[in-house]
Amino acid sequence: MTTPSIDDIRLDIWKQLEQRDQKEHAFHDVISSNQRLQQQLSQLLKRLRNESPTLPSSKTTSVEKENLELRIRELKEERADFFKLQSENAQRLVLMNDQLRVKEDTDAKQKQELTQLTEKASKLSSKCELQIEQLREKDITIQILQDELSALQLEITTTEERNQQLTKENLQLVQRWMEKMNSEAEKMNEATQFYETALHQAARQRQSTSKSKSSSTTTDHHQNKLLKTSTIVLPNHPYRTLSSTHDGDLYCIQASHTGKYFATGSEDRKIKLYDTTKSIASPMSTLSGALQSITSIDFNASDEFLVASSTDHSTRVWNLATKRIVHTLTGHIGKVYAAKYVPADSNRVVTGSHDRTLKVWDLNKGWCVRTIFSFSSCNDVCLLDPDGQTLVSGHLDNTLRVWDSKSGNGIKDLNGIHTDQITSVCVSPDGSSVLTNSRDNTLKIVDLRMYEVTHSFKAPTYQNGLNWSRACYSPDGCYVAAGSRDGSIHIWNTRNSQLERHMKGDHNSIISGVAWNPLGTDLYSAEKGPKTVCLWDTSIEQRSSTSPSSSSPSSYAK
Structure with a gap:
């Protein structure tokens, strides 16, 4: 109507x-x-009244009377x-x-x-x-x-063609791998034979000069020292607990690539930077400029710059020498949950956002050079190779995706790895696998050469408490660490998938993230609510100089 x-x-x-x-x-x-x-x-009555007095009564005739x-x-x-x-x-x-x-x-x-x-x-x-x-x-x-649907349909068609090509290449790689393994077995046999020959020669050369013995002793000592410094010993207690100077909840923590710094990001829109070579009772400096919460942090390879993503739909780059913002990267239309530097190129940054896109940024130009569209919101991203050609992203739809950053095409979608959203992804030290953390309370190691899950980690006491909770590898790749909802830190062995440590320290609530110092000396953990950071000593020197029977946290202080 x-x-x-x-x-x-x-x-x-x-x-x-x-x-x-x-x-x-x-x-x-x-x-x-x-x-x-x-x-x-009225006129007739008036006329009648006017005419009646004029008529003589005595002289009026009968006819006139009758007429009147x-x-x-x-x-x-x-x-x-x-x-x-x-x-x-x-x-x-x-x-x-x-x-x-x-x-x-x-x-x-x-x-x-x-x-x-x-x-x-x-x-x-x-x-x-x-x-x-x-x-x-x-x-x-x-x-x-x-328009986006048309682009996605074209992308699906291209992906299917690439998948067929990769299937063929995979068969070829398997064949080449078998041939390589046979070749390595033959080389091992030759090496064994050579070793036996060398043992016979060593037996004949026992009467060597003192100079040769001294040189051999020095070489062995240097090798033992390298082995000693590269060995990680798991702690039981933190050697230091830092009360955060942030005004809001702690959302992320990250160590630099050289091991000199680590930084924390918070809901108060600030980043606290700590220098591990000095006293870290208080932060070395504070980086400000973000308009909303800090969700992730990363350092470039030389520790000259720091990049951080934020829920204000942007990513910022700070110069650590001047403590000032040098780049503000805007272009996402949703919260940015992850930002990573390309290891071999400090002028490129990769970001992942809630708007279902990944972006590659050129800091020399100051704008986005590649936008990669996904089917789901991105919670975290990592780079498989130093030049940043291959990206791995964890998503809200429980899927792990592998991308070619130069073409923007998807290489592989790994569905069914987890039953709930993936909260973090971390590449292994050798670059062959990726560690995933999920809200289904499990961690998985995915071999990206075969696209298969090789290890799965879980524990009755472990519960992932946040959608952005970060897990990490140890520098030697022998362990993985993650924080639980109850404030405990869990460390698993990557060789046998066994839980090696379940330690709580001074944490009492949700752990937002853990980060391992690349030198293998420390493990850092950040608690969301009470805003505390615990430092765990994982160096063999510190453990050997401390009484193992002591259970007090102060016994592990440096």
């Missing part, structure tokens, strides 16, 4: 008013005739008729006044309804204009989605 316009309403009211006027003027002729008759009666009486009788009858007509007209006038009052009441109601209808029509017009604008915006959105 269509709403009548204002002009139609006015025309209808005008016609009703004309009909009312016609009904009221229907009695106009009767009233005019009544008035004329009254005037004539007849005339008077007629006038009386005519007057009676006039009175009767006047009475009828008065009754009609009363009825017409009643009708006029009813019409006026009806007119007032109609005017009130007209005012209400006018206001309603104005509101409906405004609502109609708003709906027209919304329809226009939806048409634009539909067009954008159609």
Whole structure:
């Protein structure tokens, strides 16, 4: 049913008013005739009064008297008729006044309804204009989605073709791998034979000079020292607990690539930077400039710059020498959850966002050089190779995705690894596998050469408490560490998938992330709520110089 316009309403009211006027003027002729008759009666009575005294009573003849009486009788009858007509007209006038009052009441109601209808029509017009604008915006959105769908269909077709090609290449790689393993087995046999020959030669050279013995002793000591420093010993207690100077919850923690720094990011929009070579009772400096919470942190290879993502839809780069922002990367339309430097190129950064895109940024140009579209929000991203050609991302739809950053095409989608969203991804030290952490309370190691899960880690006491909870590898790749909802740190052995450590320290609530110093000397853990950071000593020197029987955290202090 269509709403009548204002002009139609006015025309209808005008016609009703004309009909009312016609009904009221229907009695106009009767009233005019009544008035004329009254005037004539008044004139006749006046004439009669004027003529009667002039007639001589003594001289009036009988004929004239009869005529006068007849005339008077007629006038009386005519007057009676006039009175009767006047009475009828008065009754009609009363009825017409009643009708006029009813019409006026009806007119007032109609005017009130007209005012209400006018206001309603104005509101409906405004609502109609708003709906027209919304329809226009939806048409634009539909067009954008159609364009994106076309692009995704093209991408799916390209991905299927690439998948077929990769299947063929995979068969070839398996064949080459088998050939290589056979070749290595032959080399091992040759090496064993060579070793046996060398043992015989060593037996004949036992009587060597003292200089040769001294040189051999020095070489062995150097090798043992390297082995000692590269060995990681798991702790039981933190050697130091830092009360965070942040004003909000801790969201992330990360160690630099040289091991000199580690930093924490918070809900208070600030980053606290700590220098591990000095006293770390308090942060070395504070980096500010973000408009909302900090979600992830990463350092470049030389520790000259720091990049951090934020929920204000942007990513920022700080110069650690000047403590100032040098780049602000905007382009995402959703919260940015992950940002990573390309290890071999400090001028490129990769980001992952809630808007279902990954972006590659050129810091020399200051803008995005590649946008990769995904089917789900990205929670974390990592790089498999130093030049950043291959990216791995963990998503809200439980899927691990592998991308070619140069072409923007997907290499592999690994579904079914987890039953809930993936909260973090971390590449192994040798670059052959990726560690995933999930809200299904499990961690997985995925071999990206065969695209298979090689290890799975879980424990009855482990619960992932955040959608961005970060897990990490140890520098030697022998262990993986993750923080639980109850504040405990879990460390598993990557060789046998066994839980090696379940330690709590001074944490009492959700762990937002853990980070291992690349030198293997420390493990850092950040607690979300009470905003505390625990430092765990994993170096063999510290463990060997500390009494293992002591259970106090202070016994592990440096």
